[in-house]
C-alpha cells in the first residue's frame with residue numbers, strides 16, 4: 001500500500017527534508033527514525049546531486065558535503081531499506097532527474113517499490129516532461145509529486161488534474177532557502193488547485209519559523225521545511241539529532 | 257513529451273517556476289522571427305554594428321605549408337566584440353526588448369559571451385548582469401573588466417567547479433528568482449527548448465554566408481567544415497545550412513584537455529553518456545550515478561561537461577563527426593596560425609585549426625576545408641604565455 005494517503009490524516013502535515021549522507025549516512029538513518037518519532041508525517045530524503053539548480057546555498061552545501069563524504073544512490077537505497085524494517089513513516093525521495101535517469105529509471109523505481117519509498121519529488125521535471133519517469137512510477141507504484149509555482153498561473157488546473165499523492169506548492173520565486181517573509185498569494189494558488197481536484201496541498205520553499213508554518217496551514221494541508229533543518233544539521237554536525245528532533249516537535253506543535 | 261526534440265535529445269527539463277517564461281519566449285520568438293520589421297532591425301545591427309558579413313579568407317600560406325586541401329577561414333573573429341557570440345546576442349537582446357524585458361542576465365565561460373551580452377545591453381539600453389566562474393574570472397581577468405566597462409555587473413561564481421557549468425547553474429537560479437522583467441541570454445545551443453533552436457537560428461548566418469562565399473570563390477560546396485564545440489553554437493551555426501548536403505563532412509572539435517583517457521578532459525562525445533542536465537537531454541560527462549563530472553580544458557569556452565542536443569542527434573545519426581583535440585595540440589595550432597597567417601585565433605577556435613592540420617595533408621589539392629575561426633585570441637595571450645612557462649599576468 002502506498003503510505004502517502006496517511007500523510008494528511010493526522011491533522012496538518014509536517015514534512016521535513018534532509019540531505020542523505022550529510023553529515024554521514026549513519027546520522028541520516030538516525031535522523032529519519034528520530035524525526036518519525038517526533039511527529040513528522042512524511043520524510044523527504046534528498047539524494048544529493050552535483051548541480052542542484054533549484055537549491056539555494058544551504059542545500060547546495062549539504063549536497064557537496066554528502067557527495068564529498070562518498071554517499072551514492074546505492075548506499076542511500078541500503079540505508080532506506082534498513083529504516084523501513086523498523087519504521088512505518090511515509091517516505092519520499094527528492095532528487096534531480098539525472099541521478100534517476102542515469103541510474104536507470106526502471107531499476108530506480110523498482111528499488112523504491114522494494115524498499116517502500118512512497119513518492120518522488122523531482123524539481124527539474126515539469127509537467128511537459130513527466131513521461132520521462134511516469135511509466136516506471138506507475139509500474140512500481142511510486143507517486144510522482146507535482147509542483148506548482150508562483151508563476152504557474154494558467155498551468156495550475158492542468159497540473160492539478162493529473163496530480164497524484166499531494167501537490168507541492170512552491171511558495172516563493174527563486175531557489176530553496178530560509179526567507180523572512182513569504183509574499184506570494186499561495187492561498188490563491190491552492191484555491192485554483194482545489195477547484196479542479198480534491199488533493200492535499202503542502203507548501204514549501206522558505207518556511208522556517210513556527211509562526212510562518214502556522215500561518216501557511218490556515219489555507220493548506222501541510223508544510224515542507226528543508227533549509228532550516230539542513231542548517232541545524234550543518235551547525236551541529238554529528239551531534240545534530242536531538243536538535244533536529246526538538247525543532248520537528250516544535251514545528252509539528254505549531255500546526256496541530 | 258515536450259517540444260524541442262532532436263531525436264531523443266533536447267526537451268525542457270527545468271523547474272516549474274521557469275515554464276511559463278520559456279513558453280512565453282517560444283511564442284515571442286515564433287512571432288518575431290517572421291516579422292519583417294524585426295528581421296530588418298536585426299539585419300541592420302548585424303551589418304552595420306557587428307560588421308557582417310564576415311570574411312571568408314583563403315589561408316594561402318597554411319594551405320601551402322600543409323600541401324593538401326585548400327583551407328579557408330571563416331573570420332568570426334573580425335566581428336564586433338571579437339567572436340561569433342555577437343550574432344546570437346544581438347538577436348536575443350532585440351527579442352527580449354520586444355518582449356518588454358528591461359534586464360538581461362547571462363553566463364559566460366571565456367568571457368566572450370558575457371562581453372557580447374554586455375555590449376548589446378549597452379547598445380539597447382538594458383540592465384545587464386553576468387555570471388562567471390571564479391576560475392574563469394581569474395584566467396580571463398581582462399574580459400571581466402571589459403564587461404564592467406560596458407556597464408554590466410559581473411558576479412563571480414564560487415559554487416561547484418567554479419567554471420562555465422556553475423555559471424549556468426547560477427544564472428538559472430537568478431532567472432527563477434526574477435523571471436518577470438529578466439531575459440536569460442543563453443550563450444550556446446543548449447539549455448531547455450526553445451534556446452537550442454533560437455541560438456542555432458541566430459548563428460546559422462555563419463553557414464549561410466559560407467555557402468554563398470564558397471560558391472562565389474570555388475564554384476562548389478566545401479568538402480569539410482570544421483568548428484570547435486563547447487556547447488556547440490559556432491559549430492551548429494556553421495553546419496546548419498549544410499546538413500542536407502550530405503557530401504559535406506561536418507566535424508566538431510571537442511576539448512580533450514590532457515587527453516580523453518585522463519580525468520582532465522572536456523570531450524563530451526568521446527567520454528560522456530546520455531543524461532539530463534541544464535534543461536536538456538544530451539551527452540554529458542558524468543559518473544555512473546549521474547553526478548556531473550568536473551571537466552577540464554585550457555580553453556574556458558570549451559570547459560563544459562555537456563553539448564547541445566542537436567549535436568547529440570547529429571552524432572547519433574552519424575551526420576556529423578566529433579573529434580577530441582588536446583590542450584597541447586590547440587596551443588601548438590594557436591602559435592602556428594599566429595606566425596603562419598598573422599592571425600591570432602581564440603584558443604577555442606585553435607582546437608579546430610589543430611584538427612585541420614591533421615587532416616589537410618591527407619586530402620587532395622582540389623578539396624577544400626572551411627574552419628570556423630570563432631574568435632580572436634587577444635584574450636588568451638597571457639594564458640598561453642603562462643602555459644609556456646612565462647609568468648605574465650594581465
Ligand SMILES: Cc1ncc(COP(=O)(O)O)c(C=O)c1O
Nearest residue numbers: 368486487488489490557630631
Ligand atoms: C571564441 C569562442 N569560440 C567558441 C566558444 C564555444 O562556444 P560554442 O561551442 O557555443 O561555439 C566560445 C565560448 O566561450 C568562444 O568564446
